[in-house]
Amino acid sequence: MAEHGGGRGDSAGDKAREEFFSEAQEIVDGLSRDLLALDEVSKRGGSDAELVNDVFRAVHTLKGLSSLFGAAMMSGLSHELENLLDDLRLGRIELSQQVLDLLFQSVEAYGRILAASKGDAPEPAAEVKALLGALGQVAQQRGGVAATPFTQYELDPGMLGVLTEYEEHRLRTNLQAGLSLYRMRVQFQLFTIDSALDELKAKTRPHGEIITFLPTGEGGDAESVELEILVASRTPLATLRTALGGPNIVIEEVSRRPGGRPDSLAPPATGLPPAPYDDGTQTESGAAAARTSAPPPPPSIPSDVLAAPPFASPAAPAPQAQREPSARELTLRSVTQTVRVDIRKLDHLMNIVGELAIVRGSVAKLFERVRGDEELRDVATDLHRLHRAFERHLTQMQNGILEVRMVPLGQVFDKLARIVRQISREHGKEINLVITGSETEIDKLIVEELSDPLMHMIRNAIDHGIEEKDERMRVGKPPVGTIALNAFQKGNHVVIEVEDDGRGMDPALIVDAAIRRGLVDESDARELSVKEALAIVFEPGFTTRDDVTSLSGRGVGMDIVRTNIGKLGGVVDITSDVGIGTKMTITLPITLAIISVLRVEVAGRTFCMPLASIEEAIVFDESLVRIFEGREVLTQRGATLPLAHLDKLFGLEGHRQGVYMSDAPTPKPPPVSPTGRKPRRYVVIGLVADRRVGFVVDRLVGQQDIVIKALGDSLAHVRGFAGATELGDQRVGLVIDAAALIAEVLASVGEARQLVHEPRVDAGGTL
Amino acid sequence: MNRAMARRPEARGALQRADDLETRTEYLAFLLGSEAYAVQIGSIAEILKPLPITEVPRARPSVVGVMSVRGRLVTVLDLKRRFRVADTTEIERTSRILLVDAPDETIGLLVDEVLQVYRLTEAEVEPPTALGGEQLAYVAGVGRPSDGSVLLLLNLQPLFAE
Structure with a gap:
């Protein structure tokens, strides 16, 4: 916690810790992506050894890092997870839904531990404890590995003897899958061996999997070494030779032995007790029974029992020692060539x-x-x-x-994919999440603020949008609901769409619900357009659901979505077709740092209004102003436009000084036209998420791109300004927070309306 | 403005040969109206001639506005209005802005005139209780340097916390 306080007097240790946390965050993000990919693969009934390995490595690195920095909770969790993943990659347990759930929960737990480390939240002690318990349970289920007769193959006993447990497992899995086994003998120059080996690995990858590589001890000299590489592949030998062949490479197929005579070097796994695999140990009582009564105690066959005999074989200890570091040490190095910058x-x-x-x-x-x-x-x-x-x-x-x-939006999309998976599992609604445009880039600060609003929107889509399976079948939709998350760039904006193929939103139902909750007058409700009706879901306190689910339906959420998006200078729109689906569209500026503004002058002061929240600017014609329920309004394109005088709103009437200077020239009086009429004024129409307010200003100065800066904490209480910017001449201009001002003006319109209403009722007049 | 009470000690020599065995704390003295105030010099990052300051509507009366110091946004406070000894902000040729670091931002304090640096011994600093009456959090004590001036010593932290 302390290491994030204010950034003053940070010692080197604090800085290292901070870097640790941000690196850990990166690793956890990568972990999450790999898990999602793994989930996809497993849904299709497959498995991907390389992905499991990546996940294992990530957790291994986390474990190393966290114990280095004394982050006990993280290292404890990583330790258990590592065991689980080790079992997984060695085929001792299966990649079941249960295991996947645990892995996803672990990612969530990592996230919370990291949040706690920043002081954003309490440490998730209970959650991690429960998770550790569950991980332990899974460990109980691990089974032994069925022996595969390596003896059928003409393999060098010396080589078999030094296979690691993992390599043995991969060899077995590949042979079971019916792949052919090839032996490559390759000459490497010692000083280029690293890069040459990597190159060869990359070339081999499309064709199959490298099981192991060992120095042969032959054919080398002081400057070169010969490696024997064992590859499992489906590719025929001739093709493989063409693809990989070279002057220093000899490839041959490892032939099967005709009879498969018993071999003393067959894996000793045959002697293991039968695995308590599918015999009911999944239930609590079953597991307990297994613990107490099963004669050969099944709780975790220690991995070294399985691996010990081959390791103990003194066949070739030297190459073993040579290979180990390359695989292990690499994992502790930073993976990418990037610099993290505050x-x-x-x-x-x-x-x-x-x-x-x-x-x-x-x-x-x-x-x-x-x-x-x-x-x-x-x-x-x-x-x-x-x-x-x-x-x-x-x-x-x-x-x-x-x-x-x-940064790419993928950062936040990955998180959402995890949430979709979790919610759909919890609620038994199958959801197919389709993501496009995750490479679309947007300002880092915006990405950080986007995850909450998007999460709300997706929860709403799952809870209110996507129907139950039966209902979907009845109306002829595919049983699995689809949510599409699309992002793309459009000019200086980024558009994000959240689209579902659910039941859609019925404007009539929304209006009914809004009337019941007193959000809209019945008389007003009749005049609402479809678009306006749909926009009611953004009102605070709106919900169509009477039951409160754990997902949403609590009547909070969409108003927060609109507020949060508005704070980022963005807008949200809804379109919906009953029975077909709903699409919410967020439009955001690409960056917060530079924005285009319209400079306006009010009472001698300059203010900047973000162009993103301006619909248009028109000449203010006072003769068209109507007083409606106590407020000034204009009729603009057939719609009522509430007006707000910026000088009144900011309390600037009367005094004309805007900038204090030691040698301040007296501020210019507002321009008066030679005819002596009142100077022409303008109405800048602010538009944020369908809400419009016309701001009356004295003068339009012009458009400008500005670098916006946040106001200090001592001005945090001041509403209506998003920040400030330098205008040149050392002068600072305030940037108006249009969303906040519009909300403020419209709220006061509501008050005015009530005031006007009551006397009428008292007078007994009918409405 | 009556500055008669601002005592500019001519006899700096007296201070210079001050006894170095005693712990001395350095204070920067300045005027707010006709009263002399001082803050520990370590808390002041910079002294600036006034730059154009943009008024912030809706801010507290003690906030003069914001200005830009080499690209950094600084909120300027008028201590006279904060202490309710003035109703309007006046910026004169002698006015200066003291830049101080608040926890999360830089604050500018508008003062009427910067006087000098005093190195006060512990004996020259009276506790705030010496003033009697209600204790104000931002009053750190009363400084009585050997030149006979009286300085109200300020504690800035409570001013930022508001």
């Missing part, structure tokens, strides 16, 4: 770019000053050229920094 450092760089932009402005002004001067013509030309070059490089730098901030 996003605040990038913000700092962006600030410097902002400063440089101001310098650029000054250079431009200097150029303007000298350009008219005949004597300085050369200087002016040079200055102009310099300015252009400066500008170009600055833009490149800005884009470069922005690019660094970008």
